[in-house]
Amino acid sequence: xxxxxxxxxxxxxxxxxxxxxxxxxxxxxxxxxxxxxxxxxxxxxxxxxxxxxxxxxxxxxxxxxxxxxxxxxxxxxxxxxxxxxxxxxxxxxxxxxxxxxxxxxxxxxxxxxxxxxxxxxxxxxxxxxxxxxxxxxxxxxxxxxxxxxxxxxxxxxxxxxxxxxxxxxxxxxxxxxxxxxxxxxxxxxxxxxxxxxxxxxxxxxxxxxxxxxxxxxxxxxxxxxxxxxxxxxxxxxxxxxxxxxxxxxxxxxxxxxxxxxxxxxxxxxxxxxxxxxxxxxxxxxxxxxxxxxxxxxxxxxxxxxxxxxxxxxxxxxxxxxxxxxxxxxxxxxxxxxxxxxxxxxxxxxxxxxxxxxxxxxxxxxxxxxxxxxxxxxxxxxxxxxxxxxxxxxxxxxxxxxxxxxxxxxxxxxxxxxxxxxxxxxxxxxxxxxxxxxxxxxxxxxxxxxxxxxxxxxxxxxxxxxxxxxxxxxxxxxxxxxxxxxxxxxxxxxxxxxxxxxxxxxxxxxxxxxxxxxxxxxxxxxxxxxxxxxxxxxxxxxxxxxxxxxxxxxxxxxxxxxxxxxxxxxxxxxxxxxxxxxxxxxxxxxxxxxxxxxxxxxxxxxxxxxxxxxxxxxxxxxxxxxxxxxxxxxxxxxxxxxxxxxxxxxxxxxxxxxxxxxxxxxxxxxxxxxxxxxxxxxxxxxxxxxxxxxxx
Amino acid sequence: xxxxxxxxxxxxxxxxxxxxxxxxxxxxxxxxxxxxxxxxxxxxxxxxxxxxxxxxxxxxxxxxxxxxxxxxxxxxxxxxxxxxxxxxxxxxxxxxxxxxxxxxxxxxxxxxxxxxxxxxxxxxxxxxxxxxxxxxxxxxxxxxxxxxxxxxxxxxxxxxxxxxxxxxxxxxxxxxxxxxxxxxxxxxxxxxxxxxxxxxxxxxxxxxxxxxxxxxxxxxxxxxxxxxxxxxxxxxxxxxxxxxxxxxxxxxxxxxxxxxxxxxxxxxxxxxxxxxxxxxxxxxxxxxxxxxxxxxxxxxxxxx
Numbered sequence: 001x002x003x004x005x006x007x008x009x010x011x012x013x014x015x016x017x018x019x020x021x022x023x024x025x026x027x028x029x030x031x032x033x034x035x036x037x038x039x040x041x042x043x044x045x046x047x048x049x050x051x052x053x054x055x056x057x058x059x060x061x062x063x064x065x066x067x068x069x070x071x072x073x074x075x076x077x078x079x080x081x082x083x084x085x086x087x088x089x090x091x092x093x094x095x096x097x098x099x100x101x102x103x104x105x106x107x108x109x110x111x112x113x114x115x116x117x118x119x120x121x122x123x124x125x126x127x128x129x130x131x132x133x134x135x136x137x138x139x140x141x142x143x144x145x146x147x148x149x150x151x152x153x154x155x156x157x158x159x160x161x162x163x164x165x166x167x168x169x170x171x172x173x174x175x176x177x178x179x180x181x182x183x184x185x186x187x188x189x190x191x192x193x194x195x196x197x198x199x200x201x202x203x204x205x206x207x208x209x210x211x212x213x214x215x216x217x218x219x220x221x222x223x224x225x226x227x228x229x230x231x232x233x234x235x236x237x238x239x240x241x242x243x244x245x246x247x248x249x250x251x252x253x254x255x256x257x258x259x260x261x262x263x264x265x266x267x268x269x270x271x272x273x274x275x276x277x278x279x280x281x282x283x284x285x286x287x288x289x290x291x292x293x294x295x296x297x298x299x300x301x302x303x304x305x306x307x308x309x310x311x312x313x314x315x316x317x318x319x320x321x322x323x324x325x326x327x328x329x330x331x332x333x334x335x336x337x338x339x340x341x342x343x344x345x346x347x348x349x350x351x352x353x354x355x356x357x358x359x360x361x362x363x364x365x366x367x368x369x370x371x372x373x374x375x376x377x378x379x380x381x382x383x384x385x386x387x388x389x390x391x392x393x394x395x396x397x398x399x400x401x402x403x404x405x406x407x408x409x410x411x412x413x414x415x416x417x418x419x420x421x422x423x424x425x426x427x428x429x430x431x432x433x434x435x436x437x438x439x440x441x442x443x444x445x446x447x448x449x450x451x452x453x454x455x456x457x458x459x460x461x462x463x464x465x466x467x468x469x470x471x472x473x474x475x476x477x478x479x480x481x482x483x484x485x486x487x488x489x490x491x492x493x494x495x496x497x498x499x500x501x502x503x504x505x506x507x508x509x510x511x512x513x514x515x516x517x518x519x520x521x522x523x524x525x526x527x528x529x530x531x532x533x534x535x536x537x538x539x540x541x542x543x544x545x546x547x548x549x550x551x552x553x554x555x556x557x558x559x560x561x562x563x564x565x566x567x568x569x570x571x572x573x574x575x576x577x578x579x580x581x582x583x584x585x586x587x588x589x590x591x592x593x594x595x596x597x598x599x600x601x602x603x604x605x606x607x608x609x610x611x612x613x614x615x616x617x618x619x620x621x622x623x624x625x626x627x628x629x630x631x632x633x634x635x636x637x638x639x640x641x642x643x644x645x646x647x648x649x650x651x652x653x654x655x656x657x658x659x660x661x662x663x664x665x666x667x668x669x670x671x672x673x674x675x676x677x678x679x680x681x682x683x684x685x686x687x688x689x690x691x692x693x694x695x
Numbered sequence: 696x697x698x699x700x701x702x703x704x705x706x707x708x709x710x711x712x713x714x715x716x717x718x719x720x721x722x723x724x725x726x727x728x729x730x731x732x733x734x735x736x737x738x739x740x741x742x743x744x745x746x747x748x749x750x751x752x753x754x755x756x757x758x759x760x761x762x763x764x765x766x767x768x769x770x771x772x773x774x775x776x777x778x779x780x781x782x783x784x785x786x787x788x789x790x791x792x793x794x795x796x797x798x799x800x801x802x803x804x805x806x807x808x809x810x811x812x813x814x815x816x817x818x819x820x821x822x823x824x825x826x827x828x829x830x831x832x833x834x835x836x837x838x839x840x841x842x843x844x845x846x847x848x849x850x851x852x853x854x855x856x857x858x859x860x861x862x863x864x865x866x867x868x869x870x871x872x873x874x875x876x877x878x879x880x881x882x883x884x885x886x887x888x889x890x891x892x893x894x895x896x897x898x899x900x901x902x903x904x905x906x907x908x909x910x911x912x913x914x915x916x917x918x919x920x921x922x923x924x925x926x927x928x929x930x931x932x933x934x935x936x937x938x939x940x941x942x943x944x945x946x947x948x949x950x951x952x953x954x955x956x957x958x959x960x961x962x963x964x965x966x967x968x969x970x971x972x973x974x975x976x977x978x979x980x981x982x983x984x985x986x987x988x989x990x991x992x993x994x995x996x997x998x999x
Binding site for chain 2: 014015017018052149151152153154155157161162163165182193194256257287289305307308309310313316317319320321323324325326327330331334353355358362
């Protein structure tokens with residue numbers, strides 16, 4: 001490799017938000033490597049340094065590109081020159097493409113013994129600095145801000161995620177001239193706003209991180225370490241205490257400071273009476289404080305706050321933060337206490353003024369529907385009378401908290417607050433828990449509702465939304481899914497699969513009927529069909545997502561088993577069986593496809609036993625036996641057994657195809673054999689389409 | 696109620712006066728509040744309309760804001776239906792916007808060196824103004840005291856050059872500086888004999904009465920009528936190429952809407968509809984203002 005120098009490129013900005021910053025940290029080395037490679041500049045590993053106010057890369061870069069003798073082979077000589085030895089259009093075209101004239105082309109023999117023209121050029125080494133100028137500029141311009149946007153500032157028209165205020169770009173000790181928006185590069189960085197205010201000279205890239213550290217700026221990795229160590233120390237001092245640091249909030253905290261100091265604040269005892277969910281949300285989401293739990297898992301009055309100020313001002317900083325949390329919790333307590341004065345039934349009445357969806361009426365109407373739907377679901381899932389009653393009661397009250405002050409203030413606590421209010425109003429524990437849980441699962445991997453009543457209400461709520469949107473012909477399309485119907489469908493399927501065990505088709509019908517009763521007009525059959533196929537599509541996706549092969553899923557999907565619990569069991573049984581004995585199933589698939597192709601439904605499947613030979617007889621017996629056993633296994637929910645029975649048909653069908661000529665000249669024999677094949681295919685019907693497996 | 700405000704802490708009005716002086720020294724036109732009900736300092740013509748067009752502009756002013764639905768009858772120490780913002784707008788945004796702001800905190804006794812000042816992402820969008828910008832809420836020791844925004848679009852129009860808007864929540868800031876937990880305990884000023892005149896003395900009765908008015912008394916049919924009338928008036932002004940009076944009507948519509956909302960008189964669909972109507976006239980005013988008053992290349996004799 002050519003001689004290299006250390007390279008630093010730092011984009012200095014006003015405070016960048018955490019999520020786009022973290023995204024840029026991923027893009028930056030790739031963009032820089034791509035730029036260097038494209039320019040032919042050799043370089044070492046490209047490393048990123050970031051803080052809320054800077055995005056930087058460090059590397060070693062060659063001081064120049066390698067000189068290159070560039071050779072390109074053109075057309076064969078007899079094509080490149082005419083009879084008189086003059087260059088043809090082909091030669092001229094090739095020369096033009098290579099940036100030279102035809103006269104400059106070289107004619108010689110290549111290793112294959114034929115003569116060609118060649119374009120040969122000496123490309124001299126190019127110094128790195130001018131190349132780096134444009135690479136650096138382009139890297140800034142190419143950074144993307146997915147799910148976010150860039151901005152302009154001052155009078156410039158270039159954009160970035162926040163205004164760029166300085167650029168420090170060095171190759172060795174030399175400044176790389178970079179110009180972007182209204183900023184020109186130099187050899188200075190800026191320190192922490194307080195701990196290292198102002199410009200700091202970076203003599204060369206090797207001292208960059210030292211300069212930052214002495215100016216009160218730590219790299220992301222170091223900040224993360226300091227915070228983790230601080231939290232560990234706090235936990236240790238409190239014997240077995242646990243500080244809750246959800247990843248998203250922690251990332252934000254790491255990117256809200258350049259010089260973290262980990263501090264502990266306290267709030268008043270009285271606020272521990274407020275539902276802990278609100279306290280924690282207020283601390284985590286609003287303030288980025290981490291709650292501290294004691295060794296028994298109880299929320300304590302203490303919290304962790306990560307400061308970015310001078311460590312010697314810790315007392316003032318803690319005091320200020322405590323005052324903020326006091327005001328916030330005061331508000332939360334105020335809302336909660338006020339809400340408790342109002343009966344849930346009164347809140348529910350106010351839902352008449354809250355639109356669910358413009359064409360689908362109010363949330364009150366929704367709550368009327370899901371109450372009735374809950375009854376239908378409880379019946380379909382064969383739940384006991386008490387659970388059914390609890391589910392209906394919970395469904396009746398589930399949406400009431402939407403108009404409570406606490407939920408208006410802390411939206412993500414919908415349901416949770418309703419649970420508290422229901423409990424306070426004397427509803428039983430199951431009802432309160434069902435109200436609390438009915439939005440679950442709220443995201444992939446979220447817990448399902450704790451109790452069966454909660455499961456029923458959750459399914460009712462989600463299904464009601466899904467069928468409603470389909471009924472007004474607004475199903476999700478592409479990236480447009482404002483009511484998160486895909487996620488809702490997955491939630492419904494998970495609950496049915498794991499907890500309630502029933503199917504969804506009858507429920508879809510029931511849900512649609514309730515809309516019709518409220519006066520919405522739509523084609524019930526068509527919508528039911530569309531909803532079922534939407535839900536089925538989600539189920540297939542879930543199956544693939546959990547590692548089932550696509551053809552297994554397609555095969556089972558072609559059958560008629562749609563109850564989620566059964567669908568997944570069957571698919572897994574088939575997948576496992578295929579994995580254990582690939583040969584049998586490949587064979588069976590081929591035979592099935594063959595039989596299926598010959599299948600003639602008009603003939604029916606009544607086999608005349610007097611016409612069959614020994615081989616046909618053994619297939620016939622196997623089929624009859626399998627029919628009975630498959631039916632029993634299905635009834636018992638033994639899907640492994642179902643698959644084993646199907647597999648048992650492999651030998652007799654192979655033998656049949658091997659020994660028997662189906663298309664016999666004798667029409668009676670032929671038709672009888674086709675009837676036998678029809679009957680064979682019939683065993684698979686409703687379970688899985690094996691033809692798909694053979695492809 | 697006894698108060699514990701340190702005698703050397705700046706009063707509420709000291710803070711306003713200091714901020715005015717500070718930003719006046721940065722070349723801002725010191726304005727007075729817009730003399731009509733507004734929901735935020737941003738709605739002042741000096742911010743919304745002056746953000747448009749190529750001409751440089753610097754201003755600052757204290758603006759009382761009315762948010763009828765936020766009234767708490769004077770019973771909540773942090774929430775009011777009438778409160779103050781101190782608004783700064785500088786176009787084009789200067790290179791040292793943040794440093795200027797941090798120095799202003801120092802001027803009112805909040806030296807960033809002694810506290811933990813952070814710029815926490817908080818992007819701004821006003822559907823009613825067809826406006827958005829990127830920026831932060833500024834935290835002092837965890838307390839949000841300021842909104843700091845680089846406007847990108849106003850009235851659906853790309854702003855060029857880009858103004859920076861700095862909005863201080865005066866009560867919050869003062870509560871922090873004076874170390875009081877209820878807004879009503881803030882010292883607004885001192886009488887000659889040293890008796891404090893509190894925020895409560897000045898505004899508690901106002902909060903009680905207006906909370907009752909906003910939530911219980913405001914005449915719903917009248918407010919609907921008012922909205923319709925001013926919307927019509929706005930269109931007449933626009934027809935007469937008078938964007939400023941037209942915009943004045945938008946403020947009236949917006950306040951009528953806020954009162955209807957506080958009265959709980961609007962269904963969700965109606966509510967969305969009213970917002971759309973305000974947005975439509977606000978946007979039309981911005982376009983008219985740009986065309987009539989702030990357009991490019993008529994800068995002869997203008998102060999740059």
